[in-house]
Amino acid sequence: DGTLWGGEFLVADLQGARRAGHLRPTRLPGGSTAIREPWRMAVSWATTLGWDGPVFDEAVASREAVRVVAALAGSEMAPVTTSMGRLFDAVAALLGVRTRASYEAQAAIELEALARGAGGAVAHPAVALAVDRSGPLPVLDPAGLLGALVTLHRAGTDVGVLAAAFHHAVGTGAAALAEEIAREEGLGTVVLTGGVFQNRTLQRVARDALERAGLEVLTHGAVPANDGGISIGQAAIAAAWTSDVDGNASG
Numbered sequence: 001d002g003t004l005w006g007g008e009f010l011v012a013d014l015q016g017a018r019r020a021g022h023l024r025p026t027r028l029p030g031g032s033t034a035i036r037e038p039w040r041m042a043v044s045w046a047t048t049l050g051w052d053g054p055v056f057d058e059a060v061a062s063r064e065a066v067r068v069v070a071a072l073a074g075s076e077m078a079p080v081t082t083s084m085g086r087l088f089d090a091v092a093a094l095l096g097v098r099t100r101a102s103y104e105a106q107a108a109i110e111l112e113a114l115a116r117g118a119g120g121a122v123a124h125p126a127v128a129l130a131v132d133r134s135g136p137l138p139v140l141d142p143a144g145l146l147g148a149l150v151t152l153h154r155a156g157t158d159v160g161v162l163a164a165a166f167h168h169a170v171g172t173g174a175a176a177l178a179e180e181i182a183r184e185e186g187l188g189t190v191v192l193t194g195g196v197f198q199n200r201t202l203q204r205v206a207r208d209a210l211e212r213a214g215l216e217v218l219t220h221g222a223v224p225a226n227d228g229g230i231s232i233g234q235a236a237i238a239a240a241w242t243s244d245v246d247g248n249a250s251g
Contacts, residue, residue: 004028006083006194007140009178011185014240020181021138023087024048027078029069037061038089038107039099044073045090049143060099084170084196087142091166094150095159105195111163112201118160121168121205126152129173138177145169171205178206179213189216195226 007023026041026048034040039061046052047070061069072078085108092098092107097114101107115121126148132139149162178190190210197203197219207217223229 002080004079004081004083006081006085007087007196008082009138009181011181011187014237019137020185021177022140023082023084024132024139024141024143025080025082026086027073027075028081028083028086029073029078031079034086035089035101035104037100038093039066040069040073041086041090042093042099043069044078045087045142045146046070047073049146084194087170088196088199091146091149091163094146095153095162097159097163105198108196108199112167112199114160114163115167115201118158118164120164120201121171122161122164123168123172124148124152124161124165127162127165127169129169131173131177138180140173140177167199167201168205171202172209175206175209175213179210179215182215188214189218191218193220193225193229197225 003025005019005022008019009021010017011020012018026044028034029040029044030037034044043066085105088108088111089098089101092111095111098107098110127145128148129145130141130143132141145166149166152162153159182188182190192203192206197206203219207219210217219225220229223232
């Protein structure tokens with residue numbers, strides 16, 4: 001639909017796929033620059049949610065830079081995305097974990113490390129991922145989750161505890177919506193894929209929740225969950241499209 005997808009729920013097989021739900025969209029201020037500077041995603045979510053904006057130390061970004069990015073995030077000059085990875089970046093920046101990255105997924109990796117140090121994925125009563133059902137598709141809405149994290153952080157709650165609560169909220173929230181969609185579609189299998197599921201803490205909490213619901217859960221082994229596995233999937237789909245039901249080439 002012209003936006004950058006990422007946090008998606010797809011009903012799919014080798015013959016095709018359709019979208020059945022997704023993460024609430026926000027904007028990617030500065031395009032790929034936002035991947036290298038996670039603080040931009042914090043400003044983007046703050047703008048999307050109508051906050052006054054997170055307060056960053058001048059060492060992170062000047063007030064003028066924050067204002068410029070906020071204006072960009074509220075304009076058509078920043079692409080729309082549902083990326084789950086960018087949500088992890090925003091949380092890492094809001095909690096003061098990582099505001100600038102020197103390698104891919106650094107913010108998310110460091111956020112997971114803090115969560116592991118605090119017990120992995122631990123529930124917190126104030127930190128939850130809601131589902132918005134007002135539109136044509138259910139949408140995972142992190143508005144309340146982000147607000148709770150910022151409030152607790154400013155109140156002095158340990159960052160590791162908040163990181164653990166975030167992982168638990170995302171994992172259980174995504175699993176609950178996946179279970180709901182699977183029931184509606186009459187499906188018994190859920191696949192956890194995409195770069196965000198290289199995060200073992202998130203994968204474990206989502207998998208455990210889905211298995212408790214009686215669903216078969218497929219995760220990655222030999223083929224990587226991130227972009228490195230895309231070509232394998234493309235090859236499998238191409239083979240399915242060019243073969244008949246007996247597996248013979250259809251020409």
